[in-house]
Amino acid sequence: MAENALPKGYEPKDVEERWRVHWETEKTFTPDPDGPGEPFSIVIPPPNVTGNLHIGHALNLTLQDILCRYNRQKGKKVLWIPGMDHAGIATQNVVERRLAKEGKKRQDLGREAFVERVWEWKKQYGDNILRQIRAMGASVDWTRLRFTMDEGLSKAVREVFVKLYEDKLIYKGDYIINWCTRCHTALADDEVEHTPRRGFIWHIRYPLADGSGDIVIATTRPETMLGDTAVCVHPEDERYQHLIGKSVRLPLTNREIRIIADKYVDREFGTGALKVTPSHDVNDWQLGFKHHLEFRQVIDDMGNMNEEAGPYAGLSRDEARKRIVADLEEQGFLVQVEPHENNVGVCYRCKSVIEPYVSTQWFVATSKMAPKARAAVPAEIRIVPENWTKTYYNWLDNIRDWCISRQIWWGHRIPAWTCQDCGELIVAVETPKECPHCRSSRLEQDPDVLDTWFSSALWPFSTMGWPERTRELEVFYPTSVLVTGFDILFFWVARMIMMGQHFMGEVPFRDVYIHALVRDAEGKKMSKSTGNVIDPLEMIEKYGTDSLRFTLCAFAAMGRDIKLSEERIEGYRHFVNKLWNAARFSLMNLPDADVPDYDFDDIARYFENKAECLHHQWILTRLEKVKADTDASISGYRFNDAAQNLYKFLWSEFCDWYLELIKPDMQAGGTRQGVAQCVLLTVLREFLTLLHPIMPFVTAEIWAALPQSANPDNNAHCGDIACAPFPKANPKREYEAAARDMELVQEVTGTVRTIRAELNISPALKLNVMVRPASPADAAIIMANEERVRTLARLESLVADAHAEPPRASASGVARGNEIIVPLAGIVDFAAELARLDKETAKLDKESAMLSGKLANEKYVERAPAEVVAKDRERLLEIDVARKKLDALKARFKEALEE
């Protein structure tokens, strides 16, 4: 007993670290591509290298790890590739901030030195997020760690760029893009966040050039008027129809611009007349092309007014606005100012207001790739939960080409060169030596880098060695499932699908499981900048990783966001503790060696006709059920169901009943004890393997302490639970009838306990209980478990006698038709017992009325499934019997009172 005893308290810190080291040094999670079993693979959504593990990662990692560990148990060869993303803008910003503390700008260092500086930073801090992944217990293959800026992955990026360029799916052009004046770079459409800002709408009078009147336009950005090249009205707007084709004189500059008509204009909004600034507004840009307008740029890349702005040149956007409004007012052009709330686009990284800005950029023709990616769902890719499919379609149906060039320094440099002599554009994987057109060696590489998501889009195959044709790709591509939050469905998932299809000729994953987002109290996305995050590492420190993982798993219900609080994690720590103590108790009752290795056929024979073995049969039956449930839940991504079932089984069934019920067996010795030990060990072992994917550490620790078993049928014991197979369903261990009989024992116990509690009978007082059984069979069951009921209900004696004449002064209850009589002479308050019985009968009456009502309904009896009706009838009969017995007991009790 001493040898395999566990320490009294579970210390997650020590235990966890030991197992992390064990799994790493043993390379437990490094699969052999040529090994046996079906492949199962996942690529980790690469966290930012600047990242700190937040609760969303913790959830994401937990769910992936559950799937990996589960599938490993199922005998598959599992590959989970870890890695991280270089996170272009984010990382550059971090390093720039550090430079700023030294009073430097990146320009002071120059490009090369700055990039070098970022690499240094990465070397120093890049492991941070990896340590955190490790802390979560993620069963990733560390030997295959990847970084998006690794040489191999960079090669893949260049290959893809060149191929897409050759396929005419990447092109360069002048477009109006989202420009962050602070980060000084272009942003993709989905990198722009919209936030409501209080502002104003100014009504400005533009006088007609011919002096015949004027037209009033409404704008939220008066400073852009310097770049106006038209005024637009709705063609059918009666107010303005006569003005179409005329010209107005732009205030402040006196420049003449045309009045055009387009159905794009909303007649209801503002004055119904729109100023058109093609260079500084996305919609105006479109109008500019459609109506062949002049493109006049007045704001520069820093967000300041340029020389085109005349007297306002050099002013910031905001300053220019103030001055222009003041001047307009002074000159009598300002008609009206009204407050207006509008949605302003801001940079997702630095929250600066985005400036629509015309510049030369690189684009991926995602509009051309979208239809194929759309068609892949659901034919080749299943999105779970399914309702995200619609969102996916919606995005692809309205997709615009993807701007991929970024004017920053940290990232994959665009593999394009311009010949300084002849202007030839060269796109190539390797740096060209000379211009293929004019042989000049004066080639200049495009200064821009690629959007971070470009390399992420290749992640499922670049991590497996593409463009080399590796064994990994052959075996593990496409991956089995992608686990991610919906927030990057567009950024990442859709683009991976496009790239996978184009370069691998095959989608990158079979399933996409979209999990909840962990949100804050207001239902907003948790993020560092808002400051109200729950730090998973702190939770791990306080409550252990298993508690955190179990909590996240238990709340990972599909299609619903998680509002997490620390108390819940604390609550599930109790569950870890419960398991630990149950294991401790089990080990105290198991021998160190020579575990009884009874064949389960022998055990089955031993059970035959033995009512005192009902508890074994019951727990084995329940175990089969929880095995099947866990299997179905995890494979169906119903993580919360799995957690709930396992919790209930361990606590409410295994601990509350089974462990209590075997206590007498353990005292008995002989075969009776041996069988109990064998069943106990089997249940514990199989339960641990079921729970292991969710709680890897505590299960591993307990597993290792279990005594060895020589019998391979009893779930081969390999020392490390991570390698133990998922317990197979075993129909021979299902004993439905015995399990139901066991429930009678539970009900009898419960009835006595309720009487005791409600009548305030001291638990120290051992009662003598009499049962008037409903049938000889019930009597046999109860008496075969007499010892157990006595222990559980704390009785002095328990007798079953159909003809027993109970003392009048007694409390009583009915358990499945069996009258439970507790003699009370001198113990309790009689009025309390009478009140209790009244309450009991009232409850039965209510249920009886409900059932009779239902059964009186002809249509119900006629149309409901036979078994449903039969069940109701059965229950009604049961109630009637109980009711009659209670009445009799009550009557006798009253008589006793009167005497």
Place this chain on the structure above:
RNA sequence: GGGCGGUUAGCUCAAUUGGCAGAGCAUCGGCCUUACAAGCCGAGGGUCGUAGGUUCGAGCCCUACACCGCCCACCA
């Protein structure tokens, strides 16, 4: 404007194809019963957002509405 989700016990949330509304925490009462007081035993607590509809039967399906929230698009 389009799409999606939510509204169930005091709080946070479950309920697998429609069949007696559950759990954890909190509350109340009683217990140190030799694995666990991070525990044990028991109890109370609900017109399942509102109004209709389908059905023998609705938390679940249909329609409308209210409130909360998210995503996308965006009216200058």
